[in-house]
Amino acid sequence: xxxxxxxxxxxxxxxxxxxxxxxxxxxxxxxxxxxxxxxxxxxxxxxxxxxxxxxxxxxxxxxxxxxxxxxxxxxxxxxxxxxxxxxxxxxxxxxxxxxxxxxxxxxxxxxxxxxxxxxxxxxxxxxxxxxxxxxxxxxxxxxxxxxxxxxxxxxxxxxxxxxxxxxxxxxxxxxxxxxxxxxxxxxxxxxxxxxxxxxxxxxxxxxxxxxxxxxxxxxxxxxxxxxxxxxxxxxxxxxxxxxxxxxxxxxxxxxxxxxxxxxxxxxxxxxxxxxxxxxxxxxxxxxxxxxxxxxxxxxxxxxxxxxxxxxxxxxxxxxxxxxxxxxxxxxxxxxxxxxxxxxxxxxxxxxxxxxxxxxxxxxxxxxxxxxxxxxxxxxxxxxxxxxxxxxxxxxxxxxxxxxxxxxxxxxxxxxxxxxxxxxxxxxxxxxxxxxxxxxxxxxxxxxxxxxxxxxxxxxxxxxxxxxxxxxxxxxxxxxxxxxxxxxxxxxxxxxxxxxxxxxxxxxxxxxxxxxxxxxxxxxxxxxxxxxxxxxxxxxxxxxxxxxxxxxxxxxxxxxxxxxxxxxxxxxxxxxxxxxxxxxxxxxxxxxxxxxxxxxxxxxxxxxxxxxxxxxxxxxxxxxxxxxxxx
Amino acid sequence: xxxxxxxxxxxxxxxxxxxxxxxxxxxxxxxxxxxxxxxxxxxxxxxxxxxxxxxxxxxxxxxxxxxxxxxxxxxxxxxxxxxxxxxxxxxxxxxxxxxxxxxxxxxxxxxxxxxxxxxxxxxxxxxxxxxxxxxxxxxxxxxxxxxxxxxxxxxxxxxxxxxxxxxxxxxxxxxxxxxxxxxxxxxxxxxxxxxxxxxxxxxxxxxxxxxxxxxxxxxxxxxxxxxxxxxxxxxxxxxxxxxxxxxxxxxxxxxxxxxxxxxxxxxxxxxxxxxxxxxxxxxxxxxxxxxxxxxxxxxxxxxxxxxxxxxxxxxxxxxxxxxxxxxxxxxxxxxxxxxxxxxxxxxxxxxxxxxxxxxxxxxx
Numbered sequence: 004x005x006x007x008x009x010x011x012x013x014x015x016x017x018x019x020x021x022x023x024x025x026x027x028x029x030x031x032x033x034x035x036x037x038x039x040x041x042x043x044x045x046x047x048x049x050x051x052x053x054x055x056x057x058x059x060x061x062x063x064x065x066x067x068x069x070x071x072x073x074x075x076x077x078x079x080x081x082x083x084x085x086x087x088x089x090x091x092x093x094x095x096x097x098x099x100x101x102x103x104x105x106x107x108x109x110x111x112x113x114x115x116x117x118x119x120x121x122x123x124x125x126x127x128x129x130x131x132x133x134x135x136x137x138x139x140x141x142x143x144x145x146x147x148x149x150x151x152x153x154x155x156x157x158x159x160x161x162x163x164x165x166x167x168x169x170x171x172x173x174x175x176x177x178x179x180x181x182x183x184x185x186x187x188x189x190x191x192x193x194x195x196x197x198x199x200x201x202x203x204x205x206x207x208x209x210x211x212x213x214x215x216x217x218x219x220x221x222x223x224x225x226x227x228x229x230x231x232x233x234x235x236x237x238x239x240x241x242x243x244x245x246x247x248x249x250x251x252x253x254x255x256x257x258x259x260x261x262x263x264x265x266x267x268x269x270x271x272x273x274x275x276x277x278x279x280x281x282x283x284x285x286x287x288x289x290x291x292x293x294x295x296x297x298x299x300x301x302x303x304x305x306x307x308x309x310x311x312x313x314x315x316x317x318x319x320x321x322x323x324x325x326x327x328x329x330x331x332x333x334x335x336x337x338x339x340x341x342x343x344x345x346x347x348x349x350x351x352x353x354x355x356x357x358x359x360x361x362x363x364x365x366x367x368x369x370x371x372x373x374x375x376x377x378x379x380x381x382x383x384x385x386x387x388x389x390x391x392x393x394x395x396x397x398x399x400x401x402x403x404x405x406x407x408x409x410x411x412x413x414x415x416x417x418x419x420x421x422x423x424x425x426x427x428x429x430x431x432x433x434x435x436x437x438x439x440x441x442x443x444x445x446x447x448x449x450x451x452x453x454x455x456x457x458x459x460x461x462x463x464x465x466x467x468x469x470x471x472x473x474x475x476x477x478x479x480x481x482x483x484x485x486x487x488x489x490x491x492x493x494x495x496x497x498x499x500x501x502x503x504x505x506x507x508x509x510x511x512x513x514x515x516x517x518x519x520x521x522x523x524x525x526x527x528x529x530x531x532x533x534x535x536x537x538x539x540x541x542x543x544x545x546x547x548x549x550x551x552x553x554x555x556x557x558x559x560x561x562x563x564x565x566x567x568x569x570x571x572x573x574x575x576x577x578x579x580x581x582x583x584x585x586x587x588x589x590x591x592x593x594x595x596x597x598x599x600x601x602x603x604x605x606x607x608x609x610x611x612x613x614x615x616x617x618x619x620x621x622x623x624x625x626x627x628x629x630x631x632x633x
Numbered sequence: 634x635x636x637x638x639x640x641x642x643x644x645x646x647x648x649x650x651x652x653x654x655x656x657x658x659x660x661x662x663x664x665x666x667x668x669x670x671x672x673x674x675x676x677x678x679x680x681x682x683x684x685x686x687x688x689x690x691x692x693x694x695x696x697x698x699x700x701x702x703x704x705x706x707x708x709x710x711x712x713x714x715x716x717x718x719x720x721x722x723x724x725x726x727x728x729x730x731x732x733x734x735x736x737x738x739x740x741x742x743x744x745x746x747x748x749x750x751x752x753x754x755x756x757x758x759x760x761x762x763x764x765x766x767x768x769x770x771x772x773x774x775x776x777x778x779x780x781x782x783x784x785x786x787x788x789x790x791x792x793x794x795x796x797x798x799x800x801x802x803x804x805x806x807x808x809x810x811x812x813x814x815x816x817x818x819x820x821x822x823x824x825x826x827x828x829x830x831x832x833x834x835x836x837x838x839x840x841x842x843x844x845x846x847x848x849x850x851x852x853x854x855x856x857x858x859x860x861x862x863x864x865x866x867x868x869x870x871x872x873x874x875x876x877x878x879x880x881x882x883x884x885x886x887x888x889x890x891x892x893x894x895x896x897x898x899x900x901x902x903x904x905x906x907x908x909x910x911x912x913x914x915x916x917x918x919x920x921x922x923x924x925x926x927x928x929x930x931x932x933x934x935x936x937x938x939x940x941x942x943x944x945x946x947x948x949x950x951x952x953x954x955x956x957x958x959x960x961x962x963x964x965x966x967x968x969x970x971x972x973x974x975x976x977x978x979x980x981x982x983x984x985x986x987x988x989x990x991x992x993x994x995x996x997x
Contacts, residue, residue, distance in 0.1 A: 020933055023806050024921055027941060031917055034948050035910055041955045045865040046903040053865020060862065061878045234883035 062242060063232045065133060066203045069223030070165055072250030072493060074179055074213060076259040077287075080622065082175050083214070085165040089141045091149065092134040095126055097237065098158045105137055108159065111152055112145045114138050121303050124184075128204045134162065135205070139302060167207070167301045171259055171622075173294035174266055177322035178257060178424070178486060180212020181297035183304070201225050210300065212322075213253060213486060216423050220490055223250035254489035254498075256285035261614055263622040265290050268609040272602065274573075274593040275323035277469035277484075278610060281579060281588045283503035284473070284482025286422070288589075288610065289466070291323040316569075325427045328462040329592055331416070332549035333390045333599070334577045335457025337475060337519050340383055342410040343398050344515040349383055351518055357381045361396035363449055370396050370452050373550070387522035388531045390548060392456050399455020404446055407454060408434035413509045414471035415481065416463045422484045430467055433460035458552060465592045468577055473588035476545075476579035478516050479509035520545050524582050527604075533576065536604030542615055544580030546607065548599035551575060571595040576603035580611045587614050645694040645990040647923070653916045654967060654982055658683055660897070660909060661968035667875045668888045668896040668970075675889060675970060682972040686979040693983025698991050701984065702931050705749075705756035709776075712749040715742035716783040723787070743784045743792045744973060748980065750780055750796055751938035754803040759931030770809050777804070790836055791961030795945060802941040806924075806934050840959045859884050860895040860954045871902030889970040891962060894954045913966075917944045923989045932988045939981040946978075 045053065074083035091108070098104055105114060105122065118138055125135045137159070141149065149161070167182050169175070185193075185208045193199040193208075201224060202208065208222075209215035226247030231239040265276045265288050278288040295312055299305065312320055321327060343349035359377030361370045372378070372392040378385065386394035399407060412418070417432025431437065433454055435446040453459030463471075466484060474481040483504040490499045523545035527537025532548045551573040574596035579585040589607050596602035613619035662676060662683075669675035719742055754773050761769050777800030784793040805814065829837065863879035872878065877899035879885050888896050898906050920940025927933040943966055950965040952958035964974040 016930075019808060020806065021925055023808065024925055024937060027802070027805070027937070028918070028921055031914070031941075031944050034944070035914055037957070038910065038948065038951050038955065039907075041952075041957055042864070042898070042903055042906050045861060045955060046868050046898070046906070049865050050868045053862050054868065056862045057866035057878055060859075060884050061882050231878075232882070239882065 061231050061233075062229050063238075065228045065230055067226035067228055067244070067247045068165075068203070068206055069225060069247035070249040070493075071167060071182070071223065072217075072221040072252045072491075074221075074253045074255065076175075076255050076257050076262075077285075077488065078258065078260070079254075080171070080259040082171050082179050082255070082257075082259065083167065083169050086168055087163045088139065088166055089146055090136045090139045090162050090164050091141065092136045092160050092162050093158055094134050094160075096235065101126065104156065104158065108137060108156065111148055112138060112141070117303070117305055124303075125205055133203070133205065134160065136164070139164070140166065167298075169297045172296045172298055174262055174290075174622075175257070175259065176212075176294040176297045177291045177324065178212055178255075178289050179297065180214040180216075180425075181210055181300040182207040182214050183210040183300050184208075207301070211297075212424060213255075215425055217253055217487060217490075220253065221250040223493065224248040249493040251493050252491040253487050254491060255486050256280070256283075256287065256488040257289065257486055258287050258614075260622045261610060262288045262290055264613040264619040265606065265610050266292065266294075267620050268606040269593070272593050272596055272606075273317060273323075274591070274596065274603075275327060275465040276589065276591050276606065276610065277324050277466045278587055278589040278614070279469050279473045279482075279484050281473035281477040281585050282480075282482070284470075284484045285488060285503070286484050286486050287587060287614070289324050289424075289486065291321070291327070293317050293319040295319045322424070322426065323592070323594075324465045325420075325422060325424050326464070327592075328428050328430045328464055329573055329575070330459075330461050330551040331457040331463045331468055332551040332573075332575055333392075333457055334468060334472075334547050334549035334575050334590070335411075335455075335461065336387055336390065336395055337523055337547050337577075338411045338414055338416075338471065339395055339398060339402075339407070339455055340387055340519050340522070341475075341511065341515060342402060342407060343383070344518065345511060346402065346406055346410065348401055348406075349398060351383050354380050354382045355394060355397060357391050357393040359393070361393045361400075361452065363400065363452060366449065368449055384518070384522040384525065387519070387547065388525040390526075390532050395455040396452045399451050400448070402451075402455075404433065404435055404451045404454060407451070408432055408437075413507060414474050415506075416461075416467050416471055418467070420464075420466055420470050420484050422466060423486050427466070428464050430464050431460055431462040457549060465590045468575070468590035468592075469588055472577040472579055472590055473585075474507075474509060475516075475519070476585035476588045478513070479511040480505060481507040481509065520582065523547055523578075527578075532600045533604040536576075536600065536608045540608070540612075542580055542611075543582040544578055544611060545582045545585075546576060546578035546604065548604055549575030549577075550598045553595065568595055572597055574599040574601065574603040576600075576607045578604075578607050578611065580615060587611065645986060646691070647694075647919070647986045647989045650916065650919050650923075650982060650986060650989075653912055653919065654979075657909070657912050657916070657967045660912075661893075663874065664893055664897040664900075664968060665889055665970055667877065667900060668880055668885075668893055670881060671875070679970055679975075682975050685972070686975040689976060690979040690983035690986070693980055694986035694990065696983075696987055698929070698932055698987060701752070701935070701987070702756050702759065705752045708745070709749045709753035712742055712745045713780060713783075715745065716780055718742075719787065720783065741973075743780075743787065743789055743796070744977065746780045746784065746796050747792070747799060747942065747977065750777060751799045751803050751942065752935065754800055754807075755931050755934035755938065758803070758807045758934060759929060762930045770804065770807075770813075773800075773804055773807070773809075776800075788833055788836075790832070791963060794961070795942070795949070795963065798945050799938055799942045802938045803934050806937045807930075856886055856892065856960055857956045859886065860892055861956045863895040863899040864955055867899040867902045869903050871898070871900045871905055874900050876900060891950065891960075891964055891969060892954055893969050894951055894965050897968070898954075913944075913947045917941075917947075920985050923985050926992060927988050928992050932992075936985055936988050939985055943978065943981065 070085055073081065076082055093101060093104065095101060105119065108114060114137065122135060122137055169179060185202060185204060185206050189208050190199060190204060193202055201222065209218040214221065224247060227245045228241055229243040231242050233239060261278065269292050273292050276288055276290040277286065279286050299308055357372060357377035357379060359372045359375055363370065377393055378389050378391045381391045381394045385391065412432055417430045419427050419429060438444055438446050450459055454461055470484050483506050485501060488501055524543055525531050526548065527533045527540065527544055527546050533546050537544065553570050553572060574593040576591045576599045577589065579588040589610060591603040591607045593602040609619060662679060665679055666676045754776055757773060757776060758769065777797065781793050781797045784796060859879060863877065863885055866879065877896055879899050880888050880896040885892055885895050897909065917940050920936060920943065924933050924936035924940060927936050946963055946966045949958055949961065949963045953960055953963065964971055966978045
């Protein structure tokens, strides 16, 4: 009996246990079904999402910088190009202590403070998986030295990179400009324009001149390497790459040889020279002196050099040709003469007496002629040839400021020329309105008198003067000046021509134009102010000298020798040639050069001689090897 | 004579269980080889671990049941003493006091308790087999919670939960009423806020990142994110053996140990997962069948508990790797690299085999 109970208990117990086992079995099944559900969710429903994530994990896209477009002058002289050189680079991700590596490397090859600074800067901005240069442009000896010890620096790589080089360095520095490392501001601007994707933060970008203005053409399009990388940023293999598209080449209207002749003619003098083709607006020469070596900027400029360039009292970084404003002085007179004739205020036969000064009405204010004792009996032609101030004082008084402003405005003085360069200055062609706006002052009759001889409030850039002279040469047809003549597609070699843009047709009566031109030819002939510059010329050319006051001698006599060099007058000269069918118009400014006939006019003559006759020093073909040594 | 020797060798081996375990071990070695990136050393070391653990399994399988019941109390007591010793002399690693330095080796006593606690409880309930009362269950609960408390205190929440779960399985199988279970469940749920506030910062973080891994993508969320990517990108058929990008390119952390399943799932896909899940389920099923056929309450409880502990490891590990459970340091049975885990698991399998093969001897 008791045995029976125990047995039943045992059976009952076993049954009870089996029920519990079944319950746990169901529990296990349910739990596994949950796991299965999770698998289906991850591996089937969300598979595409996770597949993409896995791809993004392993594949890094590394931009490949395109080869920047070259810049040539109109005859194919190279102004900007790229050359390949070896660099030592590291990938920050793979080096635990880059500083130590650099220290050890510096025992082997020179690593300057500048190199270290650049490295530190790039280390901050560049992504960790991109290669950062420690030392650039290794020479052959350094290459050999490093190659022999490469095994000591497994993390340092030797890469061939392209570097920008400007073979004509100082000669074209203000035109071509330079490239430099992208700054934060540059990058923000690119982002605003939606072009940031074409750059990586360690790239270079045009900072100045044509390099900046034509950045989009020169840059080209980034290529990409799709590289498989592990979680530590070590690249395993290249999966796919999109080749970069090289930038387009620029072919300029500029003639580097002509520019060279101009620079030689300036010698040690400072100033600017602009030469344009009157019939198209092509800029043949655009020179600003002193210049600077743009090659120093390419690699990040040394702070001491930068400091020196920036604080120099001669401002070599300023492009005087488009950013400098100067009183046009007597070069203003031909335009005044045209105004007088066109507006019927003067007859060519009208003659006045020039005693060497002009007294303004009843104010009694005296305006002196540059020539003591005056020019005697003066008509319009003589007033230009000998540059009589008194004639133009009287004329300005008779015309009035508004008539002067409205007429001469047509020649573009005091306005932007819209040349394809950055930082162009406006200049000032004064008027009553302008003075009211600028100084909140009324216009005085005395103000007009100085304006008549290109002084007073008058300010123009050498480029504006050249363009106005070209309009004169072209009988009133004005063209927008431009530097880039053609853009050559790097892929197809197809050439896109930039067409000349006529900006204005100034209505001028041919006989008035002829009269002024004839007078300007007289300037370069015996008896004219530029007679010596025109001596024995094989072609006729029209010109006008000018001497701009920097310093006014109140009551005293201006004696050049007694005035500090920086306060001496600026010499100016405008010209076009050959007179009968001009192919070149030119403006020359010599800072503190004294009288225009003595410094500016001879420079212009040399440039014209070269352009029209082929006479003059030839530009040596400076190759990169030569200038790389510095 | 030769036949006798062979018979002697396999007498206490359960063939279905051995076949299933062997298959999973093979899968584990394949996966491990891939996870170690072609470095054969790991695979060789693990093979050695497997050999040692299999020998141990064979030895345990050959141990008669009454020996097992005899060692229950001493093992449990030893475990308790060691836990207390850890409390006072333990070595602090990563802010937790879990290890005991014996000079020649470091010991983690909480590991021992994973087996010792169910063994002890099964032994205790077996002693009062015919007259299990409420008071017995109370003693069972105390036997369970003393070590659990000590382990929580180390702190090692993951192991504590696993030990507690093992004990709860024994309580359940021993017949603790459903009412008590429901009541306890309610009490536990009710005390969640209290437990939460007593958790350590890193524990809270692990649970939080489970709900939103992107909260801390480079810290504690990194594991979950990368393993989810591995699983998900594996798709239906997987990327193929040795071809998982997540595993081969170093994106998966701890990919030979706790996260080895992610490597497997990436390379073999959903179909591979189904196969492995099926094998695990078969091992657990075989264990439960052995429990159902076991001769005594002690063996029934022990076999059931071992099967369910095995299940718990599988579920917690895969749940963690696939992102439905918090990241707790639980290896995947038979697959994760590491001797301790293998030895523990195959020790348990050995017990199951012993229970199955010594059954007839007890009954007769």
